[in-house]
Amino acid sequence: MSAALLAMEGVACLRGGRLLFEGLDLALAPGEAVHVIGPNGCGKSSLIRLAAGLLEPAAGTIARAACALADERLALDREMPLGKALDFWAPDRSRTSDALEAMELDLAAVPVRLLSTGQRQRAKLARVIASDARLWLLDEPVNGLDARSVGLLDAAIGTHREAGGAVLAASHVPLGGKWRRQELAS
Amino acid sequence: MIGTLIRRDLGRALVAGAWLPVAFFLLVVTLVPFAVGPDARILSRIGPGIVWVAALLAALLPVERLIGPDLDEGVLDQLALRGVSEEMVAIAKMVAHWAAFAPLLLLACFPAAALLSMDGEQLGATLIALLVGTPALAALTVAVASLTAGLPRAASLAGMLVLPLAVPLLIFGVGASSAGGVGALKLEAAVALLLVAGSPFVAGAAIRAART
Incomplete structure (x- = not known):
């Protein structure tokens, strides 16, 4: 170990x-x-x-x-499109698109301020997934x-643990x- | 990382309205001839002082959005997790704030000089004095923004905090803005250096203190 x-x-x-x-x-x-x-x-x-x-x-x-942290705050620039805002925190762009896919966020071009509560939560988790x-x-x-997104989170956590996280x-x-x-x- | 941070803050400043401080600056220097009267001798005598007061207040204008929103949104915490020191964040914010307001302000000095009947020699001295002094104004604003971030009525508190710290800069800056003010320019540079060198540490400590 x-x-x-x-x-x-x-x-x-x-x-x-x-x-x-x-x-x-x-x-x-x-x-x-x-x-x-x-x-x-x-x-x-x-x-x-x-x-x-x-x-x-x-x-x-x-x-x-x-470590990567997801607390109650989003820490993404409100005026920026989601994809760009995540890129700021990700080590490279391919990780951002993978993270968006993992959380089923097909919203890379949508400004962060327009996201709903659930989407914001998923964006926050995508920020963690995109970090290395x-x-x-x-x-x-x-x-x-919602139930589906909880399933996505469980799957992402499973993948992360298998990779030694x-x-x-x-x-x-x-x-x-x-x-x-x-x-x-x- | 610092380059990325500067680009981000500069971008945010431009979106939030980089023209606002300069518009405010021009507003003040436009109002003065109406308030004081059109006597060219008086105007050119008080011109540098007015320009400096207006520049100081213009630099202070975005104080509420420099640090506060990033603290509330958790951006500063996320940067800390990635090993970016608070002092580094403060330096990036100082550079971005300076770049967002100072070059435009220096340009705005040309119409200001016309409005305040300042001659070419006075204008040249004022431009050099502002070039030396504006980094200190930016540094001071970031330090005060960090100290007041998260507090209610942060902007009015920031104004009062800046006042005693900005007075030496103002005195020597105005002194250096009139012809033959080489001695004042050296003293202004010394004060500016002190503010620029000290502010990142003040801002860093303030950001860390705001976390607990």
Whole structure:
């Protein structure tokens, strides 16, 4: 087994003076997927941001490989056509078209601001798929997705894991496929 | 990466209306002769000062869309994930902001000089002083935009934050804009260098602080 793509040891998270969790150990090897569950406000999103390195842990250490993040924000330029906006983040163009195809987004020429909620969510996931990061961090990935799109996401995650990638997803609803569950208490 | 970032920000500035700061600049210098009266001697005396105040305010005009939207939309987070440092982002934004407003502003100085009865010598000195000073104005705007990003009424707060920092630049800039202001030009260049060199670090720290 090669080195872990994400290794958290004894991590504590302090937000706004409140201790969300402490002593958290979490390791993600290539091919693994972890589903973080827990009630609203228990620190699922904070855990994702800690894993991404956008928050500093109050205690503990975090080591990570290059990662791609899909949180509640789209991070695509609103005035640009979807294809161009994704190209900005993708290492090369062929990856953008593959990602658009994987999420069945036949909208490369449509400006980002005209996308519907579900399309925006799929565009966000396409941005992650188009990146060459081995670690995917997904915060509530199925929000606003219909059943068919959830299937597309499951398929994309399956392909990514087969290629040696790892996924850390936070979601309060069940996700398809085989996941290791990590529960956060409130 | 920095080239891509500059191109993106410049493109966004052009779409959002690069002509706005320059139109604002021309508006101010057009109003002054009406307010002060058509006395050519008075106008040419206060001309450089008016040009500098108008340039400062024009540079500050897009302060709300420089950093705030990218912070809200998560673009800055995505850049951090790709290993682009916040300081690098700030430098790219400074260059793009300068390129979007300064060249047009320098062009607009020609009609401004006519409106304010400035002679050729004064115009030449003002152009050189603005060429030295506008990068500092762009840097200052980006730093203040980062400090106020995500806050309510960011634009008015930005105006107050810029004021004390811009005063030295304004004093030496206006000094350098009149004939024989070589000493002032050197001091202006020193102040501008300080602002340009310091702003990326201020902006970077502010962006990181906004994240937590």
